[in-house]
Amino acid sequence: MTLVAAALGLWRPAIYDGIVSEELIPGAFSQDLLSVAAALGLLYLAVTAHGNRVKRQIIALGLLGYLFYAYGIYVIERAYNGLYLVYMAVFTLAFWALVCAGAHIRRDLPQPALPKTVRLLSASGAILQPLIFYPLWIGMLLPLMRTGEQIDSLYSIFILDLCFIMPTFLILSVLAYRSHGTGLLLLPAIYVLGFTLIFSLAVGELVKPLFNATLNPGEFWPALGLSMLFLVLGILHLNKLRIDEAGMTAANGDNGAYKAERPA
Template sequence: MVARSALPLALSTLAALLAVGLSLSGLAQPSLYQPMTPDRLMPGTLSQDIVSFAAALGLVALARPLSRRGPARLWLAWLGLLGYLAYAYGLYAFETVVNPLYLGYVAVFGLALWAVFAFFARADRNRIRPDTPPRRLTAVLFAVLAALFFGLWLSILIPAMASRIPPEGATIFVFDLALALPALVASAVLLWRGGAWGDVLALPLLLKLATLGLSVLIGTLIGPLWGFAVVRADVATYAVLTLLPAALLRPWWRALAP
């Protein structure tokens, strides 16, 4: 799928190795994130480090087979994991979590982003020929999630704009409203119409949604470590948001078999 893979793989491997060290440091010493991070967001910060560590290990593991012209579906899994790292460390970078590791957050974000650019500059979308994937079901899921989060984020932002008091974690709203949610809408349209780029984006977006949902779910479950009660309705909601995209990963993976 990528004829000249050296640059995107080098950038992603550097980002992944750096993310391994950063996430382990955060897990070993959560106080690194304080006082910049409110107590309410600390469980999510720890869970993000857990998932970032796993995603980074996945990228390192994929580097070897991809350097040998691995199948297209491995590249798409690589893209999804890389998208998660770019999103996660972009939040740290733009939220100005200025601690001794801050430049590392900026570096992971930059390396991951440039690796994505290098991938799309070299990718041959004609190599993606999935065998009857669940395009329309995936399109419906993407459209529903986009509508849900557009509404949810606006319900938080509009009162904040009126009161002129910024909400906590404001970078999430920027990333989602400007990038992530429009990507879901565009992918939904492409998939519904059977466009080739829809096939390219489906598996990476499903993987990113599943990993991001897992991060939020873990953060909810470990809330008691910071004195927050576990709300069953929240656990159920985040479990569904994790499992729905995860359930579609298998049929897409099989449809993209080499």
């Protein structure tokens, strides 16, 4: 569904006319570009999935998180075109896929391992996001709260960031600092989400000339820099993450015997 909806948006950007502000059309175009890439990535991961390829599952969770955010924008911003029900379906399925994944994280799996330096670096990069964006977004909301003004677009960013994304960064960073298995496993997924999401903003600046607009370096370079930070931290974390996948297979095959053999 993502592949169809995003490809239609690329093929015919006019579907956003009247429902997306003219200055935001390049952003919608770039988001569709990244959504096509995310959809193809998820299809590849699904087709090639076998055994306990945990790192691939982590990447898939990050891409699902991106789809939750990207189509959450369309749903919350009331993008009432012919694809709106598809946007709702992608948003819903991505959300419940993430919920199901979280519910099936096995507490009795072998503890993942990550070198201390990498763990602290990765956790610090994650906690930096709420430290920056909570004050920034709340500072933008306070004047609106004082005046009661209702903005016409991009209010979804406040909802998704303050209610979902920043708490996720905060929780996973604290868990990673404490060497908790859930934090070590899932922190790279939020970096995948962050990279795809912020990189789409940088691409949005690059495609502006296609829509008779001018690239804004003041928005392009920070978006590119932050997306590269997410990419580097995610790759570093995943490359250094050590998971006993053989032990996981044993646990899935004979859970009782595996638990009996685990050291106290």
